Amino acid sequence: MDAGFGEAMIALLPNLRRYALSLTRRGDQADDLVQQTVERAIANAASFDRAQRLEPWLFRIMRNAFIDQTRRQRREGTKIDIHEIPEALPTDPGPGLEARLMLQSVEAAMAELPPDQREILHLVCVEEMSYAETARILDIPMGTVMSRLSRARLALSERLGIR
Amino acid sequence: MTPGAYSGQDRDKDGAMQIDDETLMALADGELDPARADEIRRAVAGDPDLQARLHRFEETRRLLGGLRKDATGEDPLAAMIRAAAAAPHPVQEAPRPANLNRRPWLAAAASAAVVALGLGWWQWTDAPAPGIGAAELAALESLSSGQVQPLEDGGELAMIASFRASDGRLCREYETARDEVLRIVLACREGDGWQERFAATAQQGGADYRPASGEGSIDAALVAIGAADPLTPEEEAVMLRE
Numbered sequence: 471m472d473a474g475f476g477e478a479m480i481a482l483l484p485n486l487r488r489y490a491l492s493l494t495r496r497g498d499q500a501d502d503l504v505q506q507t508v509e510r511a512i513a514n515a516a517s518f519d520r521a522q523r524l525e526p527w528l529f530r531i532m533r534n535a536f537i538d539q540t541r542r543q544r545r546e547g548t549k550i551d552i553h554e555i556p557e558a559l560p561t562d563p564g565p566g567l568e569a570r571l572m573l574q575s576v577e578a579a580m581a582e583l584p585p586d587q588r589e590i591l592h593l594v595c596v597e598e599m600s601y602a603e604t605a606r607i608l609d610i611p612m613g614t615v616m617s618r619l620s621r622a623r624l625a626l627s628e629r630l631g632i633r
Numbered sequence: 634m635t636p637g638a639y640s641g642q643d644r645d646k647d648g649a650m651q652i653d654d655e656t657l658m659a660l661a662d663g664e665l666d667p668a669r670a671d672e673i674r675r676a677v678a679g680d681p682d683l684q685a686r687l688h689r690f691e692e693t694r695r696l697l698g699g700l701r702k703d704a705t706g707e708d709p710l711a712a713m714i715r716a717a718a719a720a721p722h723p724v725q726e727a728p729r730p731a732n733l734n735r736r737p738w739l740a741a742a743a744s745a746a747v748v749a750l751g752l753g754w755w756q757w758t759d760a761p762a763p764g765i766g767a768a769e770l771a772a773l774e775s776l777s778s779g780q781v782q783p784l785e786d787g788g789e790l791a792m793i794a795s796f797r798a799s800d801g802r803l804c805r806e807y808e809t810a811r812d813e814v815l816r817i818v819l820a821c822r823e824g825d826g827w828q829e830r831f832a833a834t835a836q837q838g839g840a841d842y843r844p845a846s847g848e849g850s851i852d853a854a855l856v857a858i859g860a861a862d863p864l865t866p867e868e869e870a871v872m873l874r875e
Contacts, residue, residue, distance in 0.1 A: 471717055471718050471720075472718060473715075473718045473719065475718065476714045476715055476717065476718030477715075477718075479714050480707075480708065480710075480711045480714050480715070483708035483710055483711065484702075484708070487708070488700075488701070488702075504710065505710065508710050508713070508714060512714065512717045534862065537794075537862065537863050540779065540794075569699070572696065572699070573696075573699050573700065576696045576697060576699065576700065577700070580697075586865075586866070586867075591693075591697060592697075592700075594662065595693065595694050595697035595698060596697050596698065596700045596701050597701070598698075598701075600664065601659070601662070601664050609862070610865075616655045616658070616659070617655065619658065620654045620655045620658045620690075623658060623689065623690050623693045623694075624654065624689060626693050626697075627689040627690075627692065627693050630692075630693075630696065632688070632689050632692045632693065633685065633689070
């Protein structure tokens with residue numbers, strides 16, 4: 471692994487933290503997941519094709535690590551109220567109150583969606599992955615990306631009252 | 634698929650363009666090629682219904698984009714990555730606990746000591762596998778991965794994951810907890826029943842925890858059946874119905 475690769479990965483750490491939080495919905499598990507992802511990425515840096523974008527490659531590693539982790543989770547429930555996760559809520563004082571309330575409604579509406587819909591919304595609309603990249607990260611056909619994403623968008627817009 | 638390869642369009646018998654949701658979404662997401670995007674935009678411009686449908690996709694995209702917060706300060710992992718990048722030799726996987734990606738399980742089984750590892754492979758025979766009780770068989774047939782159900786003797790069963798073996802059969806990994814004993818099992822569908830392919834037990838309460846590793850590990854068992862990644866919930870549901 472060279473310094474350029476390292477810096478590129480460092481620049482994507484915020485994105486990894488966001489995706490980890492979206493997958494695990496818990497701050498402590500998300501931290502573990504990011505660390506595991508980074509360790510695996512460093513160990514496998516040689517296998518990364520430099521012609522590809524780094525971001526989808528890292529997301530795929532993270533998703534596989536998450537599946538490994540999930541396999542090992544026993545009783546720890548997945549039903550966590552979004553308001554119990556301070557990290558999941560926008561905390562920066564930047565946007566005005568109204569904008570922050572809107573962000574909170576979006577977070578809350580996302581939290582009510584099935585996990586597969588939440589995940590695809592996050593990858594495409596938050597992380598700005600293309601449909602093709604998303605298909606590779608999730609290991610599903612492009613047609614499935616589009617149908618699932620479209621259903622998720624319509625479900626979200628219903629919950630947010632967008633007509 | 635290349636942008637624009639998706640058509641999603643038809644014309645009804647009056648010649649009016651029918652545009653489906655996925656095409657409108659692809660337009661909102663910038664996934665259509667420019668010519669196709671122009672065509673759809675022209676159709677949308679003259680049709681309030683299409684405008685309303687497009688608006689839902691544009692608006693959800695815009696709102697979700699607001700969740701992309703800028704990070705403040707340097708990430709604590711940055712230093713670790715720089716150190717790895719500066720390593721003079723190609724980085725090898727650092728020495729670490731064999732159960733690195735078992736951390737959540739380790740936590741769950743905190744201070745459990747493995748007293749018996751297991752132990753190998755049950756032979757492929759027609760005899761019912763020892764250890765698979767009726768409740769476990771029922772769970773194998775129907776319980777989704779990630780779910781926990783009580784067992785008849787007061788224990789508890791957690792379904793961990795499902796896999797497709799290289800020969801196509803369904804295999805499932807689960808754990809049972811009974812009287813302080815954790816049992817980890819990999820079972821594969823065999824005819825109308827299930828065969829145990831791997832089992833290991835861990836006794837809770839010891840001072841140390843030793844992960845199952847090497848020959849007798851669940852990982853080795855998964856490799857031996859040729860399992861790829863765990864099945865998705867959808868794939869699992871389909872295979873359970875078969």
